[in-house]
Amino acid sequence: MSDELGLSEAIRALVERLRAFYGPSIRFPSDVGDPFRVLIRAILSQNTSYKNELRAFRTLDERIGISPEALARASAEAIAEAIRVAGQHKQRSERIREVAGLVLERFKGDLRPLISSRPIEEAREELMALPGVGRKTADIVLLFSARRPVFPVDRHIMRIFSRLGFLGLRPGYETIRAAVEEALGDDPEALLFAHLALIRLGREVCRAKRPSCSSCPLSDLCKFAQAFT
Numbered sequence: 001m002s003d004e005l006g007l008s009e010a011i012r013a014l015v016e017r018l019r020a021f022y023g024p025s026i027r028f029p030s031d032v033g034d035p036f037r038v039l040i041r042a043i044l045s046q047n048t049s050y051k052n053e054l055r056a057f058r059t060l061d062e063r064i065g066i067s068p069e070a071l072a073r074a075s076a077e078a079i080a081e082a083i084r085v086a087g088q089h090k091q092r093s094e095r096i097r098e099v100a101g102l103v104l105e106r107f108k109g110d111l112r113p114l115i116s117s118r119p120i121e122e123a124r125e126e127l128m129a130l131p132g133v134g135r136k137t138a139d140i141v142l143l144f145s146a147r148r149p150v151f152p153v154d155r156h157i158m159r160i161f162s163r164l165g166f167l168g169l170r171p172g173y174e175t176i177r178a179a180v181e182e183a184l185g186d187d188p189e190a191l192l193f194a195h196l197a198l199i200r201l202g203r204e205v206c207r208a209k210r211p212s213c214s215s216c217p218l219s220d221l222c223k224f225a226q227a228f229t
Contacts, residue, residue, distance in 0.1 A: 011183035056086035071100035156202025165223030
């Protein structure tokens with residue numbers, strides 16, 4: 001497909017396929033106004049399931065509260081106990097507590113000026129200077145909380161693009177991010193839809209094990225599906 005249409009056209013066509021497949025069932029998250037909360041949830045999502053990430057986030061919010069002030073005051077032990085279900089709770093608790101303190105110190109507890117007003121690359125670098133914050137986490141905060149035109153790439157999206165073959169075998173984070181941003185331009189709503197829809201496709205259809213190629217809306221475009229089904 002990408003050879004016939006060109007890479008950007010192929011990616012736009014892929015997104016339109018997903019719109020037709022999922023339609024209005026893709027719901028944009030509403031609790032993203034506070035970028036610090038989005039940041040903490042993204043840290044909790046690393047190397048764990050969506051279910052455990054959500055349980056850990058809710059328990060942390062109920063027991064301690066998710067604000068820089070509350071988490072900086074809390075003990076590492078209390079944070080660890082609250083987020084135990086997400087795994088690696090001792091390491092994560094130290095990281096979360098340190099992040100909270102640095103957000104207070106560097107940004108006076110408010111990340112909104114950073115992510116909304118500064119150039120994207122500068123804001124990304126500032127976020128990535130925080131412990132435990134990599135490219136995906138920084139881009140999630142920029143897209144979800146400030147609607148900056150960036151495309152976070154998670155393991156599901158990486159697997160899908162690897163199987164599609166548009167960008168070669170096992171394309172990396174920056175390759176996928178740059179290609180999708182080039183294709184969808186400065187439209188954060190399109191980028192957010194593509195991010196959410198591809199993650200859902202990866203969880204439900206294009207699974208790591210036993211992918212359901214027969215029910216995939218992209219199967220006729222996908223080198224993996226064509227080779228193995």
